[in-house]
Amino acid sequence: MPEHAEHTIEVGxxxxxxxxxxxxxxxxxxxxxxxxxxxRQYHEQLAESFTVYAPTCPGFGQSERPPWLESFTDLARFSxxxxxxLDLPQVTLAGHFIGGWLAAEMAVMSPRTxxxxxxxxxxxIQPQDGEIADVFLHGQEGTRQLAYFDPQQxxxxxxxxxxxxxxxxxxxxxxxxxxxxxxxxxxxxxSPSLPGLLGRVHLPTLxxxxxxxxxxxxxxxxxxxHALPNARLEIIPQCGNCPPLEKPTECVQLIxxxxx
Amino acid sequence: MFLMRFTERAYVDYSEEDxxxxxxxxxxxxxxxxxxxxxxxxxxxxxYLDEYEYAEEVGFDGxxxxxxxxTPTCMGAAxxxxxxxxxxxxxxxxxxxxxxxxxxxxxxxRLAEELAEIDMISRGRLVSGFVRGTGIExxxxxxxxxxxxxxxxxxxxxxxxxxxxxxxxxxEGKHYQFRVVNPFERPLQQPHPxxxxxxxxxxxxxxxxxxxxxxxxxxxxxxxxxxxxxxxYTEAAKQVGYEPGPQNFGYLVRVHVxxxxxxxxxxxxxxxxxxxxxxxxxxxxxFMAPPGYNSREGAKRIxxxxxxxxxxxDPLYGGVDAAGWEKVVESNRVIVGNPDTVVRKLREVLSVxxxxxxxxxxxxxxxxxxxxxxxxxxxxHDVLPAVREMGKELGLPGPFEQAP
Numbered sequence: 001m002p003e004h005a006e007h008t009i010e011v012g013x014x015x016x017x018x019x020x021x022x023x024x025x026x027x028x029x030x031x032x033x034x035x036x037x038x039x040r041q042y043h044e045q046l047a048e049s050f051t052v053y054a055p056t057c058p059g060f061g062q063s064e065r066p067p068w069l070e071s072f073t074d075l076a077r078f079s080x081x082x083x084x085x086l087d088l089p090q091v092t093l094a095g096h097f098i099g100g101w102l103a104a105e106m107a108v109m110s111p112r113t114x115x116x117x118x119x120x121x122x123x124x125i126q127p128q129d130g131e132i133a134d135v136f137l138h139g140q141e142g143t144r145q146l147a148y149f150d151p152q153q154x155x156x157x158x159x160x161x162x163x164x165x166x167x168x169x170x171x172x173x174x175x176x177x178x179x180x181x182x183x184x185x186x187x188x189x190x191s192p193s194l195p196g197l198l199g200r201v202h203l204p205t206l207x208x209x210x211x212x213x214x215x216x217x218x219x220x221x222x223x224x225x226h227a228l229p230n231a232r233l234e235i236i237p238q239c240g241n242c243p244p245l246e247k248p249t250e251c252v253q254l255i256x257x258x259x260x
Numbered sequence: 261m262f263l264m265r266f267t268e269r270a271y272v273d274y275s276e277e278d279x280x281x282x283x284x285x286x287x288x289x290x291x292x293x294x295x296x297x298x299x300x301x302x303x304x305x306x307x308y309l310d311e312y313e314y315a316e317e318v319g320f321d322g323x324x325x326x327x328x329x330x331t332p333t334c335m336g337a338a339x340x341x342x343x344x345x346x347x348x349x350x351x352x353x354x355x356x357x358x359x360x361x362x363x364x365x366x367x368x369x370r371l372a373e374e375l376a377e378i379d380m381i382s383r384g385r386l387v388s389g390f391v392r393g394t395g396i397e398x399x400x401x402x403x404x405x406x407x408x409x410x411x412x413x414x415x416x417x418x419x420x421x422x423x424x425x426x427x428x429x430x431x432e433g434k435h436y437q438f439r440v441v442n443p444f445e446r447p448l449q450q451p452h453p454x455x456x457x458x459x460x461x462x463x464x465x466x467x468x469x470x471x472x473x474x475x476x477x478x479x480x481x482x483x484x485x486x487x488x489x490x491x492x493y494t495e496a497a498k499q500v501g502y503e504p505g506p507q508n509f510g511y512l513v514r515v516h517v518x519x520x521x522x523x524x525x526x527x528x529x530x531x532x533x534x535x536x537x538x539x540x541x542x543x544x545x546x547f548m549a550p551p552g553y554n555s556r557e558g559a560k561r562i563x564x565x566x567x568x569x570x571x572x573x574d575p576l577y578g579g580v581d582a583a584g585w586e587k588v589v590e591s592n593r594v595i596v597g598n599p600d601t602v603v604r605k606l607r608e609v610l611s612v613x614x615x616x617x618x619x620x621x622x623x624x625x626x627x628x629x630x631x632x633x634x635x636x637x638x639x640x641h642d643v644l645p646a647v648r649e650m651g652k653e654l655g656l657p658g659p660f661e662q663a664p
Contacts, residue, residue: 137399139284139546177551178406185404 002047004039011085012078014064018055018086022047025259027092028055028083030099032242033135033143033184035060035176037160042248049256050092055082057102059179061172072183072191076105083113092259094118096244097216098184101191104224108197117205117231118255119224121213121241123189130217132189136181140173149212149240156245189216198227205231206258208251210239261651262617262658263644264322264356265315265636266512269308269342270624271332273300279541288331288396289547295332304335305342307629312346314633315622316353318640321658322387324356324512324619326458329364329400340374347382355382358458358477358619359389362419363411364401368436371415372422372443379447386453389477390416392465395550396543406552409464411435416455423452454659456510456617461489462558470496470504475617475664477510480593483612486511506656508664510617513609514594516627517638521597528596529585530627599642606643607650616658618647 004021019039027050029043036056046052058078059065069078079102083091093114095103100122107117123132135143144151144161151157165173205228209221218235225233234254236247243251274295283290312323323346327339336342343355355378365371379386392412398405414433418441421431427442447453457469458477469476470493478486490509497504514531518524549559588594595605610618620639623632651657 136546136550137283137290139544142284171556174551174556181404181551182406185406186402 002044004043004047004052008062009082009085011082012066012069014058014066014069015062016055016058016064016082016085017062018053019043020051020053022050022052024050025092026051026053026088027094027255027259028053028088030055030079030093030095030102031057031060032097032099033180035172035179037245040156040245040248042244042252045248045252046255049260053086053088053091055079057099057179059182060176065179070182072101073105075183076102076109079106080110080113089113090115092116092118094120094255095122096120097241098123098180098189100124101189101194104194104198104201105191107201107203108194111201111203114203116259117201117203117228118208118258119205120208120243120251121210121216122207122220122224123184123216124191124194125220125223125227126187126190126192127217127219127223129219132217132220133215134188135215136185140177143215146214147241148246149210149238150246153238154242154246155248160245195223195227198224199229202229204258206254207231207233208243208254209233209235210241210243210246211235211237212239213241215241261648261656262321262354262510262660263319263647264324264354264617264619265312265320266324266326266619266621267308267311267632268326268328268334268621268624269304269336271296271301271304271335272626273297274332276541284544284547285541286543286547287333287541288328288394288543289399291330291332301335308335309342309345309349311623311629311632311636312342313349314636316350318636319644320353320620321660322354322356322617323350324358326358327361327391327397328394329397331396340371340378343378343386344374344381347378347385350382350385352385354385354387356387356456357389358456359391361393361397362390362415363408364393364397364403365415366436368415368418369422369438369441369443372419373445375419375453376423376443376445376447379449379453380445384448384453386447386449387456388453389456389458391458392462395546395548395553398550398553399547404552405550407435408553409555413468420452420455423447456659458510458512461485462554463489463492464555464558466493467496469493470508471500473497473502473508473664475508475510475659477512477617477619478613478615479512480514480621481511482593483609486613504664505662506614506616507659507662509613509615510619511609511613511615512619512621513592513606514621514624515602515606516594516596516622516631517599517602517635517643518596518631519598519634519638521601524596524598524601525589527627527631528589528594530623530625530631531594532585532588533626599638599646602643603646603650606647610647610650610654610656614654614656616651616656616662618651 002022008015056063093103100119101124221233225231239247279287325339327336328334428440431438456475516528
């Protein structure tokens with residue numbers, strides 16, 4: 001079983017927390033709206049083939065946020081600094097939900113930094129028919145109910161969400177929510193210019209979507225596919241917004257097939 | 261003692277079940293506006309304005325209005341319009357706006373202009389309170405709650421400068437930028453209308469108020485908690501070189517008078533029955549305080565302070581109502597009775613809290629117009645004069661008697 005370890009690195013005056021494990025080509029996995037949830041099964045599976053970096057974005061979890069970093073665009077710029085600090089000049093970039101949006105913004109800013117791009121149920125593009133569900137309005141519990149096709153098929157659900165959180169965990173949840181509001185309140189979970197900007201991103205791109213995503217509609221997967229010149233869309237049936245947690249084996253297999 | 265009359269101007273024609281069926285069972289924010297009947301709304305707005313005009317007749321010094329959005333509990337969604345009407349139809353009482361929720365306005369200069377007009381039309385009777393608004397106001401206007409306090413302070417600074425610094429000049433702030441600040445119409449009161457700040461005791465706001473010499477109006481806070489909060493204000497005031505007095509503090513409390521204790525007790529229940537959601541169907545906590553709306557330190561401090569008093573275990577999201585009517589009345593958190601009873605109970609409260617401003621929340625919810633008018637009529641001779649005397653006896657000058 002691949003080992004992993006916690007690290008911190010200073011970037012732009014802020015201490016950034018990240019997990020690293022596995023071996024092989026480097027793959028950076030950016031977390032979703034709940035923040036870094038630790039080293040999960042999907043990390044473990046990916047680490048069998050890749051050196052997985054799972055950073056915690058500034059303002060989430062144990063990662064500091066420089067006071068000037070307040071917008072999603074600046075978050076993308078900062079995250080490019082992070083890759084630079086980690087000495088990852090050529091890397092596969094993957095991200096889920098807001099992490100997928102972040103990956104797309106980073107690819108727009110610096111496409112030559114990446115060899116492949118993987119977007120999983122990514123926010124960032126405004127749907128034309130539906131809406132991106134308002135996770136703030138639904139609240140934490142309501143959002144979790146929306147996030148999965150069937151929580152019972154999420155092997156790590158109880159461990160992640162059903163125990164009574166410690167005071168420290170509650171504080172981190174509060175901090176994560178504040179940070180999410182800071183970056184994503186308005187416009188909510190999309191950048192109007194992103195579809196246009198993606199046209200110049202020629203990276204081989206894999207788009208993975210849970211067929212039953214009730215947060216970011218599947219339509220957004222198609223919009224990403226249309227916006228990116230070299231992308232394919234893979235749909236995982238009976239899966240909600242979070243394939244890495246709900247269908248980790250299928251999700252990782254798609255990534256492995258794409259990259260090898 | 262400055263005596264002002266208040267009502268939330270509630271919309272009344274909906275049921276608790278209606279509330280339970282709304283998204284996340286919330287009476288505010290997501291309660292469908294299909295429950296609103298504009299014909300009834302037209303009657304209610306006019307009735308409430310009539311009542312305010314009568315409140316001036318019976319001797320109140322101030323007519324207090326507030327503003328909330330997306331809620332039937334308060335129809336003052338555009339409070340400044342009501343204030344403008346009262347500016348013209350009343351002659352003596354101050355028009356006390358508690359207050360305009362600054363963070364939700366993208367153009368504070370428009371607000372400065374509206375308030376200046378109200379001040380002039382009323383011939384200098386405006387008290388311009390400012391608030392951060394509840395979280396609901398942030399939701400309803402899609403204002404990022406993380407920046408609520410920053411926007412409050414910057415909008416305040418911009419409005420005060422607009423009123424006091426000859427234009428034109430330029431403002432390049434973090435949240436507001438204006439090339440040419442030069443509203444032509446300036447307020448009648450100089451250097452600007454008085455500013456009062458209402459709230460439930462956020463420490464940051466208390467300290468900010470103290471530094472600005474702004475009276476802080478406690479909104480139905482527990483009397484004992486209020487003393488703790490006053491200590492925060494007092495300490496901050498001392499740090500900038502002055503000792504605050506009653507003129508620096510106000511206290512809002514629900515007070516309903518009828519001819520007999522029994523009738524007042526029964527009619528007063530309407531405070532709770534009509535304001536469905538204020539206590540009976542608690543609002544989701546993140547509606548009233550979305551992530552980032554309160555500083556973590558401030559929120560903890562408020563909750564810790566209130567937890568010591570069982571009447572209001574969940575101060576941010578519930579209200580006194582959850583404690584039950586009998587207990588609420590017994591503890592003077594809502595004061596009901598005949599005039600003698602009300603005066604006696606007010607003495608008990610005022611002796612502890614010692615405000616120079618008393619906000620009298622006479623009616624709300626299902627308390628009807630007839631009962632409200634009787635309440636106001638009884639106050640004219642049998643309550644307000646006695647409270648004024650009480651203010652003198654207890655040494656409680658208002659901010660127009662002694663500068664805060």
